Amino acid sequence: MSAKEWPLWEVFIRGQHGMSHRHVGSLHAVDAEHAIKNARDVYTRRNEGVSIWVVEAAHIAASAPSEKGPMYDPARDKVYRHPTFYDIPDDAGKM
Amino acid sequence: MYAQMVKSTGKGLVARKDMLPEDRAFQDRIDAGEKIEPKDYMPDGYRRNLIRQIGQHAHSEIVGQLPEGNWITRAPTLERKANLLAKVQDEAGHGLYLYCAAETLGVSRDEMTEMLLDGRMKYSSIFNYPTLTWADMGAVGWLVDGAAIMNQVPLQRTSYGPYARAMVRICKEESFHQRQGFHIMMAMVNGTADQKRMAQDALNRFWYPALMMFGPSDKDSVHSAQSMAWRIKMNTNDELRQKFVDETAPQVEYLGLTIPDDDLQWNEDTGHYDFTEPDWAEFFEVISGNGPCNVDRLNARKKAWDDGAWVREAMVVHAEKKAARKQAAE
């Protein structure tokens, strides 16, 4: 067993100008600089990106799957948060 | 396939009525087409099977670089060299995507590497055959990557989220691999008589090993049922093998080559080609370590791992030093 494994990093790439960074995968690297270099080689070989973010996986906090119900269920019955809930007659003009 | 003989650690397919309530709920999620994510509940057998399967797949991508790496410095033109280099580089990426997917199940990449090196984990039998001529680069890209694609396309819909997402990336990159191989074959069959003979010879040597990539015949794959219920295997071995033969036979004809199987012929009634199954005794020999190149392949992996140890360690020490220096300056 080698002494120490390189930490895991999550990689986010902005595909085109104006779009958000999107998670594309992960890789191992010793530090941020190294992670960005590796991400460039692994995830942008076909022009997939114009910007790379890397975050050490250990620093990501995530919601727990067991809390899915209490977390997301309350949003289910709030149809009035969508524009289609409100019936506006055509006579009112473009809205 | 790349994971062609995943020995299940479970007891085979468990009937619904014998399942624990949480396992029944898990199976319902899979049946409903939901994706299982790393932190979700999963039965132990599902986790263990996936680690073996994804690990085997990852190792295959990495070991699979060796037979082609052999020809990078010997490519006939600069363009072919660039193509092959790009393809082999992709395979390194595929290995990486898959190791990362397996890591979400609680196994580390170093552990998996060690399991490969000490024989606890396997890789596809296909990479234990030698690549003797440049035509083999054609045959490998066309047939081996072709067979891999056939297996990987349905796996994009597999139940384990990280595995499915890795497959999507891989499939996107994979089709150029097959086409560059076929392109080499086209050049060879349109070349001199000697070159055409080399192309036929490569097909002769790679045909049956390619058929073996799909794993043993259905009647001998005892672990399929549970894997299919879990949607970590999407088709049976024989289904995919048949599909491969059906798609490849016309391509062989197009090239003006002959499949080394006297009994291969189109069957009007079934709507498929009849063909001869590979020699399964040979398959079991190769998968258990006795193929022509098993020792070379593992030695090459071991050498890379051992020779790289000081680099991996030095990188860590250097990063720590850099971080300390930065902190001191703040």
Ligand SMILES: [Fe+2]
């Ligand atoms: Fe690949």
Ligand SMILES: [Fe+2]
């Ligand atoms: Fe491959």
Ligand SMILES: [Fe+2]
């Ligand atoms: Fe490939």
